[in-house]
Amino acid sequence: MTTKTFNPLSADYQQNPYEAYKYLREQRVLFVPELNSWWVGRYEDVRGIANQPGVFSNEKFHEISLGEFDYAPEAESLVASDPPIHTRLRRLVNPAFRPARLLSLAEKIKKIIDSKIDPLVTPGHTFDFQHDFSELIPLDVIALFMNTDLSRVQDFRRWSSTMLSASQRASMTPAQHDNIRLAIRESRAYFLALIAERRKNPGDDVISDFVRAADAGDSLTDEEILSLAILLLNGGNETTAHLLGSVMAVLWDHPEQFEIIKNNPARIPDAIDEVLRYEAPVQTVFLWTMREVEVGGVTIPKDAAVIGCWGSANRDERQFKDPDTFNIDREKRGHMAFGFGPHFCLGNMLGRQEVIASLARVMERMPTLRRATTGPIEWLPSYWVRGPRTLMVTV
């Protein structure tokens, strides 16, 4: 590998970025002309840039990832803001994710999972685990979290995947751009109506919590709640679905460790934590320099895009012993699959809870489930998100 061949847009890289990450860590910082951005891959460096918001800003997160297709440009966004704006939003939003609320949803989440397994359990049935199972769960859970009408989940799915596709906008047709605009228009109208309704009749759900949120005379505006609602839809959907697919793919690749979990389901959280390290669903973070700054001896100019690689940091040999070995007994943890610093994933407990419960129910209800094909997993064509594109299995 050379600096010239380090290309996150290439198919080879996207199918297996880990050799390229090794090179990135050796070089410490690389400029990638195709993406006009500086790439950082060592654990300590990624941690450092994610935790210095005054120098490496999140403010351009949407501008870099979604461009003109920002779904709520009129409001400050939780994920695309820096302190003190971010601190204020996070303080108002945090209580909605309290552990007691998540615990109270456990039985209902299990019911959602069972309802997706029910049509699949016939012995000998072959299906796409990713498309027919993993992808169906997170949006039902978000609808439950918001206590919204389940009949709109199909729309949630279309809106969320269409809006997220804006990261590929440069290679899209005008008709596809129109589609993104339509998804933004429809989702905005839906959530603004929902917020108005919850202002009149608040209940026990996350949108009502946002409506009620108050701190030292401060509260959230409708536009801020709109931005948050769509962020939950976009941030909590594909991440969780990709994690679930990767969990199955990695466990089938490591049958001796899968056996340990089958014999002792209390080890499921350890296995999921190690998959988060080994195949992080979110591989990169998009930052922006507020001034000229040095990282690892390399000077990065002011107003430059900097991409930190969680996926590379999680495989850093300086941090993890035998980083390319999947090992659920690993002693040293501390992966950064949920980010690091002020923007640490707000939904990490919910996401984990969904995937733990899903794996447990799959093991109980489809104990003989196995891959229907041999050969390597086909991964999503992306340098940003990671998960199986498809995963054919037989019951």
Ligand code: HEM
């Ligand atoms: C289980 C899979 C998930 C993974 C791997 C994941 C990963 C991440 C990462 C890496 C970040 C940091 C982004 C940054 O630094 O700019 C983040 C932030 C965030 N995530 Fe997650 N996430 C997951 C599930 C969820 C779920 C289920 C929700 C909610 C329903 C959620 C909501 C959020 C929100 C709101 C933020 C922004 C927090 C802030 O800016 O303060 N995530 N997530």
